[in-house]
Amino acid sequence: MKTKFWIVEMPKYSIIIFVILNILAMIFYPGGNIDDPDQIGYVFTKNFFSDLGTTISYSGAYNTVSCILFNTSLCICGFTFIALFYKVKNLFKLKMLSNLATFFGVMGGVSFIGVAFTPANLLLDLHILFAHGIFRSLLIASIFFTILIFKTKDFDNKYGYGFIIFGLMVLAYVLISEIGPDPRSNATALLMQVISQKIIAFWLLLSIYFYSIGLGKYLYKRV
Numbered sequence: 001m002k003t004k005f006w007i008v009e010m011p012k013y014s015i016i017i018f019v020i021l022n023i024l025a026m027i028f029y030p031g032g033n034i035d036d037p038d039q040i041g042y043v044f045t046k047n048f049f050s051d052l053g054t055t056i057s058y059s060g061a062y063n064t065v066s067c068i069l070f071n072t073s074l075c076i077c078g079f080t081f082i083a084l085f086y087k088v089k090n091l092f093k094l095k096m097l098s099n100l101a102t103f104f105g106v107m108g109g110v111s112f113i114g115v116a117f118t119p120a121n122l123l124l125d126l127h128i129l130f131a132h133g134i135f136r137s138l139l140i141a142s143i144f145f146t147i148l149i150f151k152t153k154d155f156d157n158k159y160g161y162g163f164i165i166f167g168l169m170v171l172a173y174v175l176i177s178e179i180g181p182d183p184r185s186n187a188t189a190l191l192m193q194v195i196s197q198k199i200i201a202f203w204l205l206l207s208i209y210f211y212s213i214g215l216g217k218y219l220y221k222r223v
Helices: 002-028 049-053 064-087 095-116 124-151 158-179 187-222
Strands: none
Touching: 002 049, 002 064, 002 187, 049 064, 049 095, 049 187, 064 095, 064 187, 095 124, 124 158, 124 187, 158 187
């Protein structure tokens, strides 16, 4: 039952909690973005998620409430991903590949927690390192899990195709964040980077939940 909870139920709960806490964090955010310190409140198309996790907002005001809410949501997701990927490592017969997939999946979860403990206004270099770690680790994990799913007889291949789409989305975001325009250069560049981050963040959460559903069905077949 514990395995079923962490694989099937907790991903769903963590996504709901993430959405609720982030909405509240956006409501309580004092204001400002990297381009405009006078901006009032949080603007969905102009503020990064990480702005919510800073101890002081770009407006110069204390951001304690949003900081706690946002970073708590990251920790919950991080621990959920760690537990999820750890619990599935023994479900597949290709042990070496499964262990590699699990390792990078767990590292993605660890990176979520790392982002929470390194606010961008205090520890920017570490914050960026962990933020990059989330997407790069889960990109590699998605490749391994795609192979595992296709090579597992009783696992519906549609979940493998889902991981392929997820991997392509993550790769596109990595390219945008690495070689795309600097968000500080102009308003269009800021909009592009902010929107792409939000799209991939929500896609990541939905993909993990989609995968957990597939794992749940696979568990039932094994019983």
